[in-house]
Amino acid sequence: MYVEFQQLPAHARVWVYQANRAFNEQELAFIQSYLKQAVQDWNAHGAPLASSFQIRYNQIIVIAVDEHQHAASGCSIDASTGWFKDLAFQMGIDFFDRSVALVQEDSLILFPLLGIKQVVAEGKITPESYMAIPQVKDLEDYNTNWPAKAKDSWLKKYFVTASV
Structure with missing residues (x-):
């Protein structure tokens, strides 16, 4: 319905x-x-x-x-x-593509999942970048936290800096 x-x-x-x-x-x-x-x-x-x-x-x-x-x-x-x-x-569209989606204004830029660490290292995705993450808990989570900043998503592990 x-x-x-x-x-x-x-x-x-x-x-x-x-x-x-x-x-x-x-x-x-x-x-x-x-x-x-x-x-x-x-x-x-x-x-x-x-x-x-x-x-x-x-x-x-x-x-x-x-x-x-x-x-x-x-x-x-x-x-x-x-x-x-x-x-x-x-x-002729793949809805099961596992690319990582960076939100750029009103469109997306897709990056292959396997190369995401390199994309972050190159600065194409920063902690403040908005990402169209595929997992959300419920509609409230979607409405309040989507898209998510990279630092608040599963990508956060790529922004950890080593301290001496």
């Missing part, structure tokens, strides 16, 4: 899917239509899930569900993952 994203409670469960590139206007319209229908029909063992989605930076899709009404089951979570596999197939 689709609800407006802003109508979901702070405790709503959240999933963040990052695409390997930004969507153009036509793709954005297609994704919005696709996901609105998918979320409208989303259920767990026949019980409708009060859920919604939001697209950020034309490249990140956030799915949220109010689990106090009905909890998302393993099968329903698998179904939502299937949406992104289907969109990937139809559009």
Whole structure:
């Protein structure tokens, strides 16, 4: 059951899917239509899930569900993952890319995960850089701490300076 994203409670469960590139206007319209229908029909063992989605930076899709009404089951979570596999197939976009996303104004700059230590060493990501982190606790965490400063994310380990 689709609800407006802003109508979901702070405790709503959240999933963040990052695409390997930004969507153009036509793709954005297609994704919005696709996901609105998918979320409208989303259920767990026949019980409708009060859920919604939001697209950020034309490249990140956030799915949220109010689990106090009905909890998302393993099968329903698998179904939502299937949406992104289907969109990937139809559009040639990878929603399971493991790149690290630096927020630059209204867009993202992606860096390969395996080279992130070097990117930090080169100063391309600083402790104050905003990062589109893929893990958030709930909608309240998403609304208050996302995107996160690199120093407040899992990247903080790369900013530790040795003292003598």
